[in-house]
Amino acid sequence: MPKQAEGGSHRAAPVHADPADVSLQTALSAVADPVRVQLIRELAGSADWSRSCGSFDVPVGKAALSHHFTVLRGAGLVEQRDEGPRRVNRLRREEFDARFPGLLALLLRPDAD
Amino acid sequence: MPKQAEGGSHRAAPVHADPADVSLQTALSAVADPVRVQLIRELAGSADWSRSCGSFDVPVGKAALSHHFTVLRGAGLVEQRDEGPRRVNRLRREEFDARFPGLLALLLRPDAD
DNA sequence: AGGACTGTATGATGTTCATCGAACACTCGG
DNA sequence: CCGAGTGTTCGATGAACATCATACAGTCCT
Numbered sequence: 001m002p003k004q005a006e007g008g009s010h011r012a013a014p015v016h017a018d019p020a021d022v023s024l025q026t027a028l029s030a031v032a033d034p035v036r037v038q039l040i041r042e043l044a045g046s047a048d049w050s051r052s053c054g055s056f057d058v059p060v061g062k063a064a065l066s067h068h069f070t071v072l073r074g075a076g077l078v079e080q081r082d083e084g085p086r087r088v089n090r091l092r093r094e095e096f097d098a099r100f101p102g103l104l105a106l107l108l109r110p111d112a113d
Numbered sequence: 114m115p116k117q118a119e120g121g122s123h124r125a126a127p128v129h130a131d132p133a134d135v136s137l138q139t140a141l142s143a144v145a146d147p148v149r150v151q152l153i154r155e156l157a158g159s160a161d162w163s164r165s166c167g168s169f170d171v172p173v174g175k176a177a178l179s180h181h182f183t184v185l186r187g188a189g190l191v192e193q194r195d196e197g198p199r200r201v202n203r204l205r206r207e208e209f210d211a212r213f214p215g216l217l218a219l220l221l222r223p224d225a226d
Numbered sequence: 227a228g229g230a231c232t233g234t235a236t237g238a239t240g241t242t243c244a245t246c247g248a249a250c251a252c253t254c255g256g
Numbered sequence: 257c258c259g260a261g262t263g264t265t266c267g268a269t270g271a272a273c274a275t276c277a278t279a280c281a282g283t284c285c286t
Binding site for chain 2: 246
C-alpha cells in the first residue's frame with residue numbers, strides 16, 4: 001500500500017496541552033531556557049511541519065532535545081505530528097499569542113539576548 | 114540636625130541594572146519565579162516609593178525576600194532607594210516596557226496563573 | 227528479514243537556585 | 257547609649273532540572 005491513512009500508526013501520539021489551559025508559570029518557565037528559545041526561533045524561521053526534531057542546531061544530545069520538545073508541547077508552544085519515522089513540528093503562533101499576547105513576539109526579536 | 118542631605122548615608126547603595134542592558138535571558142529568568150511575580154503585582158498596585166521590602170505578603174523569610182529583590186533589581190524591574198531604616202521600591206514600568214514591550218503587561222494580567 | 231534512521235524512556239550525574247537560620251550592619255527613637 | 261526595627265550576608269540544605277549514556281521502540285528501504 002502506498003501511504004498511511006486511518007488505523008495506522010502504532011506509535012504513541014505526542015501529548016499536547018491546549019494553549020488556553022496553560023498557566024503563566026508554565027509558559028514563563030518553558031521560555032526561560034536558552035535552548036528552548038533557540039528552538040522556537042529556528043522553528044519560527046521555517047515553514048510549518050517542515051522541521052523534524054533532529055534537524056535543529058542545538059548543542060545538546062538527543063535525549064535532552066526530546067525533553068525540551070516535551071516541555072514546549074506542555075506549554076502549548078509547539079505542535080507535533082508523526083510523519084513516518086520522524087516527528088515534525090509546528091509553532092503554534094496564533095493560539096499561543098491569543099493566550100499570552102506579545103510573549104512570542106518578544107522571543108522572536110532579533111536583538112534581545 | 115533635622116534631616117539627611119549630602120554626604121549622609123553610610124549604607125551600601127543598592128546595585129541597579131540599566132533596563133536597556135538587561136538580556137532577555139535575565140529578564141525571563143527573573144520573571145519565571147512565582148514569588149517574584151507576586152512581588153511585581155503587589156508593587157504595581159501601589160504608588161511609587163510607598164512600599165518597603167518587608168511590607169509584601171509573600172510566603173518566604175527575610176533572607177529569601179532580599180535575594181528576590183536583588184534579582185528584580187538585576188533585571189531592571191525594580192528600583193530601590195534607602196529611606197531611613199527601610200528600603201522603598203518602585204516598579205520601573207516605562208523603562209522595562211521599553212526594553213521588553215508587553216512583558217510587564219502580561220505579568221499584570223489578572224487571569225493568567 | 228535485516229539494518230539505518232529517528233525519537234522516547236530510563237537511570238544517573240552535576241549544577242543551579244530557592245530557601246532557611248543565624249550573624250551582622252545600619253537607622254532611628256527613647 | 258541601648259534597643260527595636262529593617263535589611264543584607266553567609267553557609268548550608270534540599271529540590272528542581274538540564275544533561276548524558278544507554279537501551280528500547282517504531283518506520284522505512286533494500
